[in-house]
Amino acid sequence: MESNVKPSLIETALGKKKALVMGIGGGGDVIQGIPVARLLKQIGVETVYLGGVACSWWTTDGDPLSQQWGTAVMGPTLYDVNDLSHTKSHAPLIVEVTSESSLDVRKPCEASLAETLPGNIIFIAGLTGGAQGLGDSLKELVERESIDLVVGVDIGSDTFFDGKNAMPAKTSLVDFISMAGILQLDCPIFYGVAGYGADGEMPLDELDERVQRVMKAGGYLGAHGLTQGDVAAMEKACDLYGDPVEPISWRAAKGEQGWVNVWTHGPWGTAIKITPLAAVMLFFDPKTIAESNSHGILTMQKSKSLKEAEAIFREELGQYPESLLHPTIEFFPPE
Numbered sequence: 106m107e108s109n110v111k112p113s114l115i116e117t118a119l120g121k122k123k124a125l126v127m128g129i130g131g132g133g134d135v136i137q138g139i140p141v142a143r144l145l146k147q148i149g150v151e152t153v154y155l156g157g158v159a160c161s162w163w164t165t166d167g168d169p170l171s172q173q174w175g176t177a178v179m180g181p182t183l184y185d186v187n188d189l190s191h192t193k194s195h196a197p198l199i200v201e202v203t204s205e206s207s208l209d210v211r212k213p214c215e216a217s218l219a220e221t222l223p224g225n226i227i228f229i230a231g232l233t234g235g236a237q238g239l240g241d242s243l244k245e246l247v248e249r250e251s252i253d254l255v256v257g258v259d260i261g262s263d264t265f266f267d268g269k270n271a272m273p274a275k276t277s278l279v280d281f282i283s284m285a286g287i288l289q290l291d292c293p294i295f296y297g298v299a300g301y302g303a304d305g306e307m308p309l310d311e312l313d314e315r316v317q318r319v320m321k322a323g324g325y326l327g328a329h330g331l332t333q334g335d336v337a338a339m340e341k342a343c344d345l346y347g348d349p350v351e352p353i354s355w356r357a358a359k360g361e362q363g364w365v366n367v368w369t370h371g372p373w374g375t376a377i378k379i380t381p382l383a384a385v386m387l388f389f390d391p392k393t394i395a396e397s398n399s400h401g402i403l404t405m406q407k408s409k410s411l412k413e414a415e416a417i418f419r420e421e422l423g424q425y426p427e428s429l430l431h432p433t434i435e436f437f438p439p440e
Contacts, residue, residue, distance in 0.1 A: 113327035114256065114388045117293045118145055121253035123152045125246070127230060129257040129264070129283035129296075130276065131160025131181055133214045133348035135227075137258045137299040140335035140386065142225055145254075154252070156202075156228035158239075159186045160279045160428075161213050162348075180430025181279070183411060184208055186231035189216075195250075196242035198231035217346045235408030236282050240289030247292055257287050257391065258297040260350055261304025265315040267398050268422055274306040275370055277401065278418050278426040284391055285405040295326060296391045301382040303353035305367060305375035315398050316387070324393030329386045331358040349374075357383035 118124065126141045128134025135157040142153045160181045186192070190207055192200035200206075206216040219227045230239060246252065259280060266274035287294050302309045319325065331339075331354060339355040349368040357379050366374040395402035401422045408414035411428065418426045 111323065111326055111390060114295050114297075114329070115144075115148060115327070117295070118148055118150055118254055121150050123154075123250060123252045124150050124254040124256065125154040125243075125252050126156075126256045126258060127283070127287075128157035128259065129280050129287070130259045130261075131158050131183075131279045132162050133157075133343075133346050133351040134259055135215050135218065136339055136342045136346070136348070136351045137260050137297070137354065137386070138256075139222070139338050139342060140299075140329065140331055141256055141258060141297060142222075143332075143335055143338065144329055146224065150254075153225045154228055154246075154250075155222060155225040156215050156230065157213075158279060158283055159184050159213070159229050159231045159233075161208075161211070163211055180427055181276070183232055183279070183428050185233050186229050189213075189229065195228065196245040198234055198238055198242035199228055199246055201226055201228050203227070214346045214348070218342050221341060221345060230286075232279065232282050232414070233411050235410045235414045236285035236405050237289075237407070237409045239282065239286030243286055243290055247290060252292060254293050254295075255287060255290055256295045256297055256388075257283060258299060258386070260298070260300040260354060262298075262302050262307035262312045263304055264296065264298065264394065265307065265312060265319070265398060266401070267315060268401060268424070270307055270311055272306070272308065272311075273424060276304070276306065276427045277424065278414065278428060281399070281401045281405045281418070282408065282411075282414050284395065284399070284402045285408070287391055288395060288402070288406065294391050296389045296394060297329075297386045298389070299383075299386045300350070300354035300357070301380065301385070301387070303367075303377055303379070303383055304350055305369060305377040309378060309380070318398050319389055319394050322393050322397035324390045324397060326388040326390055328388060331355060331384050331386070353377070353379060354383055354386075357381060
């Protein structure tokens with residue numbers, strides 16, 4: 106292979122023994138990691154750490170986001186992983202969870218799915234230490250467990266936010282912290298975007314332009330189309346953890362296309378266009394994304410706490426962090 110040719114995810118994973126797959130945007134993003142974990146296992150990776158970050162979208166009664174008309178959750182809860190019950194610590198900000206793990210009465214997506222993802226170590230990584238705290242914890246786990254490969258996954262578009270979009274992305278803070286943490290690792294790292302544009306945070310033509318920019322910079326590292334086995338596993342996960350956005354990728358793989366409304370960003374929802382590309386996960390080099398497009402990721406690298414990350418997002422990037430929104434806002438239809 107020529108020295109200037111970057112290997113794909115599959116080429117990199119061949120011969121590896123351990124991998125970590127992390128949903129970087131919070132909520133149910135771990136569900137987008139399921140097909141990656143399945144793929145890695147199929148090509149011989151023996152152990153997969155599969156999880157997400159400590160950022161959940163809850164209604165006030167503790168259930169996951171309801172899609173019933175009249176209820177909307179406008180902002181996430183970013184919590185300390187050490188406040189979760191029934192966990193095993195792997196690093197200062199990384200805990201392994203089971204189906205018994207909860208935050209008071211609330212159960213994060215990873216815990217809700219723990220029993221349905223056999224053969225994987227299910228974890229949650231905290232963001233309370235900012236990008237540096239997350240990076241240090243990931244480094245500790247990677248080095249101690251000899252993890253060979255790390256893949257961050259997300260659904261939609263908000264990781265490609267460059268600060269110049271006509272419609273500002275609404276939930277990029279968590280993605281930027283997570284990506285800034287992953288960039289600190291010495292092992293091979295990848296980023297995978299699923300459900301192309303399914304979060305409704307960027308018009309498809311703008312997303313196309315941002316992705317093209319990263320591709321021109323040499324950041325595109327291949328793709329994985331969802332298999333029928335992936336779809337079945339993801340559909341089962343979405344039955345257990347209600348989320349309006351996570352099903353879009355596998356719904357696209359089952360033939361759903363066109364304009365739909367998803368229950369995000371307010372009581373009226375968000376209109377998104379499902380295309381066949383939503384059934385394909387595109388892989389990129391995180392460093393190239395940060396250097397060629399999403400410069401906020403690089404800016405976020407210096408944060409040592411969530412408060413610092415929020416300040417950077419507001420003062421240096423000129424954006425309002427989703428973590429500062431009221432955690433839950435409910436809208437009830439008139440009686």
